[in-house]
Amino acid sequence: AQSVTQLDSHVSVSEGTPVLLRCNYSSSYSPSLFWYVQHPNKGLQLLLKYTSAATLVKGINGFEAEFKKSETSFHLTKPSAHMSDAAEYFCVVRRNYGQNFVFGPGTRLSVLP
């Protein structure tokens, strides 16, 4: 069965420094992978998606993620953190040939001034 693991429950970075949020997936075949962001007291918003096209995926607000099959990873990165990036980030895998989206436990990103 498909699942995702987010290795860090909390990541703290200084404003202007790079962001790395880690995600590893488990799937018996090539999955579709997503990153969602949740700002406090807001709904969930799609950041980016991988659907077996280019392995490097660019999303909104300067975020990108790289699909690495050999490492079963889909880590989220951003070159320079902004205060507004502080939020909860969820890595998601879709069960192909079904429409069930499975969310990871989330990583809370704090951005320090």
Add this chain to the structure above:
Amino acid sequence: GAGVSQSPRYKVTKRGQDVALRCDPISGHVSLYWYRQALGQGPEFLTYFNYEAQQDKSGLPNDRFSAERPEGSISTLTIQRTEQRDSAMYRCASSSPDRGGLIFELFFGEGSRLTVL
């Protein structure tokens, strides 16, 4: 409507009472999902519909939970005989598949926070 609308936004109830949570999806969206999110955790899949048909209810935790979407638009998630462990944020999302039949983005509402005393 412009986005997914959920009501009520906050519901406080006593243990043993029934509650009904409503979701009004984005107009025209075929698929509708229900998720439950406990504090500090990721959303947990409950069930989803295509039109009025419930496609997958494997995430419903027990038979006190049920969902319906009778006309293929608005959906209601009902919890009977609520228990304290049912306290959580209940999130609804809607979408439509592409021509290949796959969904690539879920549009979420702001959720209904349920507190069972």
